[in-house]
Ligand SMILES: Cc1cc2nc3c(=O)[nH]c(=O)nc-3n(C[C@H](O)[C@H](O)[C@H](O)COP(=O)(O)O)c2cc1C
């Protein structure tokens with residue numbers, strides 16, 4: 431499985447083409463729209479989310495509610511495009527009656543300056559339009575297709591917030607159902623109701639000060655069979671693929687599995703998860719400190735992975751020092767709109783990029799052009815490994 435995305439933040443639309451989803455898998459628009467809606471709902475977003483109403487148009491690869499085995503193409507239109515036609519339209523510049531606003535002031539922390547240097551764009555808009563996290567809309571759409579595949583194989587994936595602006599949610603025991611419900615309904619998507627209020631206050635405060643805050647998101651997966659991924663080559667280790675895809679999300683700077691960085695300070699006897707077996711479950715671990723991975727492969731325990739998101743770089747009232755690339759004069763940037771905190775939205779993005787990597791690993795390991803065969807192969811493998 432693989433996918434590409436295309437489209438600019440204020441352009442006409444975003445597109446993704448997904449290859450490798452087997453034929454005859456049930457897939458309807460609602461499977462994707464529910465995810466798009468969740469991504470839009472996170473607390474802390476700026477004015478752009480009030481303009482957009484993200485809905486998918488399935489333009490290829492699906493017929494009468496089932497996949498065809500051909501590439502699946504998905505489109506999400508940008509409602510904001512109508513306000514940007516002069517700036518983002520296809521008309522050659524000389525035919526454009528309105529003066530184009532050229533962006534020459536790079537924002538620290540965004541892709542602006544490096545992107546301009548790399549591609550030689552003297553109008554930084556040519557960089558920021560594509561580096562914008564607007565692109566995560568169709569990454570979520572592609573991930574929603576992957577999540578649908580996993581769901582039909584009995585694998586559940588959910589994402590929520592662990593920390594915002596230094597406020598941490600308490601570690602609590604939750605069932606998968608509870609995790610999914612909270613992740614789908616709460617404005618901050620955190621599992622700790624007390625922390626949720628404090629997190630919202632922190633976001634409001636950052637907004638008031640024209641500043642931004644980051645945080646930590648977690649993805650929790652139940653139902654992955656043991657032994658998915660591989661230890662035989664560096665580029666077949668599934669935990670490393672997940673880590674790469676998480677850090678590819680805009681503003682994500684780190685990843686942890688299970689207890690993560692804490693393991694560095696602990697003894698091995700308190701880190702590794704002891705192995706047990708019973709008739710019903712087969713092999714399992716009595717703890718899950720390593721978060722579901724050993725040797726680049728799943729252990730069959732829940733996958734627990736955290737992503738670290740830095741604060742949003744565009745700052746409304748706390749502009750940082752930068753240099754105008756036209757005049758070379760120093761300036762302090764002011765902006766019209768930006769998110770103060772996108773961690774709750776990013777939890778949804780992370781959930782979907784992780785889902786894609788899991789579905790990809792499964793379809794690589796159990797190759798089949800037809801979904802019903804894939805399902806049978808996984809069921810047989812589960813049974814085989816249970817009794818092994
Ligand atoms: C859901 C989401 C929303 C974001 N919103 C903004 C925003 O409003 N303003 C901004 O400057 N950056 C925003 N970002 C972060 C930038 O896209 C990101 O910092 C930028 O692409 C540079 O990449 P890097 O931070 O990974 O180096 C957002 C990120 C995500 C995941």
Ligand SMILES: C=C(O[C@@H]1CC(C(=O)O)=C[C@@H](OP(=O)(O)O)[C@H]1O)C(=O)O
Pocket residue numbers: 439476477478479482561562563564565566567680767768769
């Ligand atoms: C549009 C989205 O996020 C955008 C990500 C983003 C950035 O610089 O990454 C900047 C903002 O865009 P604008 O400048 O149009 O307000 C966010 O709103 C979205 O998530 O759908």
